[in-house]
Amino acid sequence: MFKVFRTPEFKKALSFYFEGIKENKKHFYISISSAVLWCFLVVLHPYIIKRVVDDGILTGNARIIVILLSSLIIIGYTRAISIGTRRYFGMSVSYSVEAGIRNNIFSHMQRLAFQYHDKVPTGELMARASSDASQVRLAYAIAPLASANLFLLFILSITLLSISLPLGSVVLLSIPGVLWVGAKFAEKAMVVSLRVKEAEATMTTEVEEQLGGIRVVKAFGNENFASDKVDSAIDNIYEKSLNYLNLRTKFVPIFELIPMIITLFVLVLGGYLSVNEFISLGDFIAFNQYVFLLMWPLRITAWFLSEIPGSISAANRILELLNEKPGIVNKKNLQKLPIDGNGTVKFDKVNFQYGNEKIFNDLSFSVEGKKTVAVVGSTGSGKSTLGYLIPRLYQIDSGKIEIDGVDINNLDLSELRNSVSLAFQESFLFSNTAKENIAIGLKDATQEEIENAANVARAHEFIAELPEAYETTVGERGYGLSGGQRQRVALARAILRNPRILILDDALSAVDASTEEEIRNELNSAMKDMTTLIITNRVPTIELCDEVIFIENGKVKAQGKHEDMIKNDEAYMNLFLEEERLKSTK
Amino acid sequence: MKERIFIRSYKLVPEIRNPLIRSSLIVLLGTGLRMVGPWLISKGVDEGVVKSDYSYVLQISFFYLITVVALYFVTSRAILAIGLVGETYVRQIREKLFRHLTSLDINYFEKNKTGVLVARLTSDMQSLNEFAREGASSVLTSILTIFAATIAVFFVDFQLSVVAFIILPLLGVATRIFRKHADTAYWAVREWIGQVLSSLQEGISGVRIIQAYGDESTQIDRFEDVNQSHLDANLKSAKNIAIYFPFIEITRVTSIATVIWFGAQRIFEGTLSIGELVALLFYLNYFFDPLIQLSFNYDLLRSAGSSMKKVFSILDEKPFLSEKGDSIPSINNEKIIEFKNVDFSYGRDLVLKDINFVINKGEKIAIVGETGAGKSTIAKLILRFYLANEGKVEFFETDASEVSQQWVRDNVAYVPQESFLFRGTIRENLIYSDPENINLEDELASIGVLSWFDRYENKLDQEVGERGGNISAGERQFVALLRAVLAKRQIIVFDEATANLDIESESSILEATDQLLSFQTSIVIAHRLETILNAEKIMVMEEGELVGFDSHDNLVKNNPTYKELFSAWNLVN
Structure with a gap:
């Protein structure tokens, strides 16, 4: 799974990605910095709740609750705005990159000579500029989100450890396991979904053929025969899709349940620590909230990892097209046609x-x-x-x-x-x-x-x-x-x-x-x-x-x-x- | 309007009703189980942690473990159940759609490009597929989780839940506004991506002209304009989400702060425990998280809806010809085909004007005339791909509009100009009309063409490739003709290829063709001298009119149009 980061394709794609970022520097930085801001604000939330419990509710101090809650609201609203900002500017970068790629492909194609176009079918060039460009875009759309979430994971780890060393370690130790499960799933899913895609391609060929020959099909009254052929291609997709579905039924619930499993640990261990007064009641509650926060970074990281290989190969396909040298270009020392020439x-x-x-x-x-x-x-x-x-x-x-x-x-x-x-x-x-x-x-x-x-x-x-x-x-x-x-x-x-x-x-x-x-x-x-x-x-x-x-x-x-x-x-x-x-x- | 699409989509595949109900119940069970967790934690806090009773905490933890394990199984069952519904649905829609397509009249295929129809079954289905595969379970789970969380909140404390949800109407208004803008933005994005793709397509397929005429910069400008509009539409839609998202967060924070404030008061009064407050905070998360999930899925839902709209646009096309008429003509009659004062047009101008003729059993007819004279149209009327606008076409003295479609298919064979072969072997193509019953080798031997296939390495089992691309155009036409002959229909309609074929290798095919056609009543749209000379009678078409129908000898004497056509090659002979 992580092998992909060591391939030469990844290096090529990476410099391609950086170029895209360079062209949209401003929006990229805005989206990254609002993502970082968001991380800090997110971590503050359970902390305030802990203070509410420990300093407010347990001591019966209403005034401090008011103060804490107002800061909770202010922080919450700022966080909300940071989400919006990150999203808009992140999307803006990704869409601009996509549009830029399309423009580049289009104008590059216009410069490539007949010989190239004779060789490469229209559909292939279309795929470069449409689906491949979109796949590259996806990487940009997820990148700020994923890096923010990795950062969040880091801050969360420190916070958890600072509240309680043993509790924090238990939670942190589980993270590599989670990522491993995620990577495993992504790896398997890629193989299975490739089969689904192949089955879909087979059906497309079959449909193209039967509809292309519809006059023959109808002239022989063989509509049912044609439908049966297409049906079997469709059934094949169905079967391949079920394999994918089975994989999902095994892995997806794990992801959904991970926070609950961690909560279970917190309950057993945190309960012990709290009962024996190693940590406060507020800490215990905050801990539970932090665990809830872990869910998103983990999911998004797994998602990011699963999208990366596709995006890299799409980027490489695009690069290959853009690196194709136009075969017919102007020479250095140009001559002019004689003005009075008659067209010999x-x-x-x-x-x-x-x-x-x-x-x-x-x-x-x-x-x-x-x-x-x-x-x-x-x-x-x-x-x-x-x-x-x-x-x-x-x-x-x-x-x-x-x-x-x-x-x-x-x-x-x-x-x-x-x-x-x-x-x-x-x-x-x-x-x-x-x-x-x-x-x-x-x-x-x-x-x-x-x-x-x-x-x-x-x-x-x-x-x-x-x-x-x-x-x-x-x-x-x-x-x-x-x-x-x-x-x-x-x-x-x-x-x-x-x-x-x-x-x-x-x-x-x-x-x-x-x-x-x-x-x-x-x-x-x-x-x-x-x-x-x-x-x-x-x-x-x-x-x-x-x-x-x-x-x-x-x-x-x-x-x-x-x-x-x-x-x-x-x-x-x-x-x-x-x-x-x-x-x-x- | 949208609702109607969903109801109609649902009704289209009624088989999914029970599985859908069953999977909803499983999901509901799952969300119910999910609500148990926070309740256990609140118990653990109140009875265990606060009271320093660790054995109680362990007891609760054990229950929690059981819940988690149970939840794993229920969730995976739920994903499987909804996934099955989705996959079944997509499969059924595809099969229905293709069957329906094949039942439509030829007219429909002339009006709609094959590429577009193929897209209906493939790329247009993509979003429906995505929705069925992942979106549906997420949407259903989200909705039911919101539902269950609401109940759970009320269950914990009625007063506080009213306080928690008091801000919701504001979110409702925001959602309404968002939906309206999201819809507009969604359609704009779709419209522009369509434009981008077709500009792209045009720029690629027209690249030779563009380069030959040095028009690159204009085309690039044009593309960049369209691309910019698409980008603008995308940014607008991003802006909508970027504004709506914070709204959910603001509502969530406000709701949590209000609950804590009032909850704290109640704890001071002693009417609420700390554990209950903790549970409330959990439940509120269960309420707000799915909302975010739903807004993620909103566009997916929209595109699935518009996929369905396209599906319906095909399903709403009704076949006309195949359902009209059920008579079976008696084939003892001599007059096999008769045109009586037939007028025909594809829409604009008349292509056939007052055509009259009779073809008797066993006759060999050739149709000649310039491009656009109406030769192919006559063939299409004989195939009952169309009905006459005025006048009558009769099969064995029965009006074509009353004859059953199936009868025509069983009695008229057709070889189109562009010979279309299916992927597979020559054998498979030859026995296409009746794969079960044709004894190919014997049949071919009896008409003396079996040895013709020795030219191929694998003889009859030679693969012809996509659209028959692995063999030459002439050979393709020969196989197509043979396929029609082997179908043993009463009438065979043969549109000769116009492509400039290699004359030498053609002669063997031509010879065999004459032989093949001698078995049946044949109508050949002729482009070759040999074919014309072999016909018993020749139909001369000129600008939609039948200007002569006689033997070659008579036509050459009396028919000026034919004379002119004939003189051209007479001159060189």
């Missing part, structure tokens, strides 16, 4: 490996400025990846990519990404207004510019018809747009920044045929001033382009005009035939 793109012996798969092998080609070029290739040939490499969303392994003669590695990332717009195959909309979705990354775009871009993408018409036109919230939590409409918004987004280089990655796949035709015509004029790479295998789109780059096996197989290539290149023709056939049957 050049790939020079580019090698790129993804995981274990070699995608590009000495890929070289160049595209003249202001040309419109189709990038064609079979599924998995890496044509989409090529689009990602130009704005440096992935880092190439070797070789060089140049825009207007400048190596993209030497460009400022924001300048590069402002000059290269990429419309993705899968159009993602944020739960923002249509306007904000189009003007993403361009805070100062005017309404007119936005509408123009939307017009080219043939999105203006339907956006104008939305309940609040450009101010309508779209996306996950907003107005539901169809796949084709979403793609058009995404296209407008790419066009709006009027980039030097525009890359369209199958960006019209969900748009219906006639609209696609319209968009193509609009684009034709819009694309005049920029270099455009269109990643597609659709013939009508290809025919629109000045040139085709055909990618096969990680290299440029051919570059030229579509009409020529379809005649001369058999592989190109075959690919094209298949595509054409599939498309026409849709």
Whole structure:
């Protein structure tokens, strides 16, 4: 149980915790000092009661009772305020730390490159920022309370010993035993509750699967079969939970009864001492009260010990994420793009490996400025990846990519990404207004510019018809747009920044045929001033382009005009035939 | 409103009534026993310590020991009993909820994301779970302890107990105010944590766009704003508790001081013993400590309540289609499916407009048309996932709205476009329709596809992984199709995959597909030339209308829409 304090994880987590405290110093100190104040005041309470009994009641002195009781009340009220203060400022520290962790995780994630996000599932990052952050928070919430209680334990020990050495020793000797029981319980509980968590995860998987396949389940009328499967997963949780429950029934009563057991000792031993007048009646009563006070520190210490391991591993998981170095960052000596550049793109012996798969092998080609070029290739040939490499969303392994003669590695990332717009195959909309979705990354775009871009993408018409036109919230939590409409918004987004280089990655796949035709015509004029790479295998789109780059096996197989290539290149023709056939049957 | 939720939650699982009463009785016994301790101590003080009678003290100590031992057993019984009630309750709710979900119409699943529904059964249940696991016993014990302590205080001395509790109305008022603020704060916190989580989710899933468009700083600002609001809401709720807590303490101290003052007077008069005063102080602690415990548990109780609200939001959804209709059509009839002037919409625009057609027994039908022409909707109506808005869909000349749901499930098999396989082996997936009775090897051999599975290391017992992810999309579709064929339904509806699949490995699947479909009346939403050419009749859809329904040869001559579709590949052939 105490092993955890000796692990390297604990050390790492500890410095992480201290950082959090440093950022909220003031509130932390207020909460700790009010906790310490509280300890002293708590210990005074039974002492006053002892004096009331010994000096007031037993001697029949009403005046001294009045004085003592007034101080009892004053001390009590101060104590009450100290509790409130400790609680508020303690919580404030813990919540602020939690919020800070979330902010850090969020902004750090935004800096990590595609390669990281491809590898780490969304759910995992969500867990870091939600449940793990909360678990770290818990440590801060309990820490002042636990340290105050440890301190209280210390003061109580001294007080008890000073009242009566033998009585105090008996009580104090029992404390390690209590903590041992608590630690034992926490240790066992962790194992058992892990089993419960596993059972819950199994059920989640089962439910996800059955609900994911609900159409199949219903189509075969197998609702009962599905329910039975889920039921057995639920029953499994129930069984595992009963193990936990059994553990609780053994240990929890002990905790509740500990003060009573100590009271029993006090009764036997204290009674003896009192009867033989080693201690006063007031001392005997105060002793009983002190024993009552012991209950909370012991419980909270046990609680703290049981929460620590979870919090430490959560902190370590968060640290691991925050220590992940962003793979793509600005270099030291940055160059600027030539102002009069026309958007020439050049790939020079580019090698790129993804995981274990070699995608590009000495890929070289160049595209003249202001040309419109189709990038064609079979599924998995890496044509989409090529689009990602130009704005440096992935880092190439070797070789060089140049825009207007400048190596993209030497460009400022924001300048590069402002000059290269990429419309993705899968159009993602944020739960923002249509306007904000189009003007993403361009805070100062005017309404007119936005509408123009939307017009080219043939999105203006339907956006104008939305309940609040450009101010309508779209996306996950907003107005539901169809796949084709979403793609058009995404296209407008790419066009709006009027980039030097525009890359369209199958960006019209969900748009219906006639609209696609319209968009193509609009684009034709819009694309005049920029270099455009269109990643597609659709013939009508290809025919629109000045040139085709055909990618096969990680290299440029051919570059030229579509009409020529379809005649001369058999592989190109075959690919094209298949595509054409599939498309026409849709 | 809150009360109603609790009563409804309780009524949902009536089985827990008796165990609940039984465990309450055990808890009550426990709290009763707990009250014995202070009484024994007061006796010990009065008769033993004050009178210097140590043997009496020992006697009392012995009784005290017995009480402690008894209390250990009663308390552990109580924790077990309440824990059992809680676990049973959560289990029952989960099982009920899932069963209810599966009974709902497909429509419900189209409207609600799977992820959200999964959350209803898992993460949304978390707080209910926590409450059942630890909160319930603590709340019940606290309430009963307060109750028992009140009685005990009155038992010791009536006059002093009135004095002790005279300040309580003040605490009552404070509690009322606290509850009101705590409720508001609670909802604010929940609202904002929801916002934080969805911003987070959006920031992660949209990270590629954000980076490609250099929008990082705007997104970070947005997130920090939402996060700040959540922090503010949390601090507000912390403030509520930080103000309420001292109130309990102040009441406690005031009450104790008053009792001691009046108690001292009574001791001077000789109408109260010191031991009784000590007992009173103990009982007052037993009264105030559970109050603190209860305010700790208040938020837990609230979130359990809102968990239940979400549970009810699903339970209140009523299945419509599965309960409507109980006719069993006679399958001797030739007209297997007929659409009569069918109009259909999912809500906004008409997706199907005045559709008329008849499909006879044994026919092989292909449906073609552009995306959004209404092909899948026809399939969904045939599956009776929906009913027509206008006009009639008939199975064997019986109106779909009168046909029993079960009959449709037993007679129409469906292969969706995204072939969904369950975790487990290929075998388990293939015999899905009737695990007990399908003799898989024989059936597969008789339709000549048994050897197809030799491609896998473990043949039919190959694990397919989650959602069939371990095998290729084409193979998945083949298994899904075979699964439907083995179900031996009258009609099979097959939505071909549109994904660009590896053509070579597909050809073997395609061949087998044709063979498989020849056994039944089949309706294929076709995306491949081969499939279309194999169909006997082709349904041509255009913008929700049926513009042609004939053989390939006739359509190619007479139907302009079809001609246009066909010319595309004719051109390249």
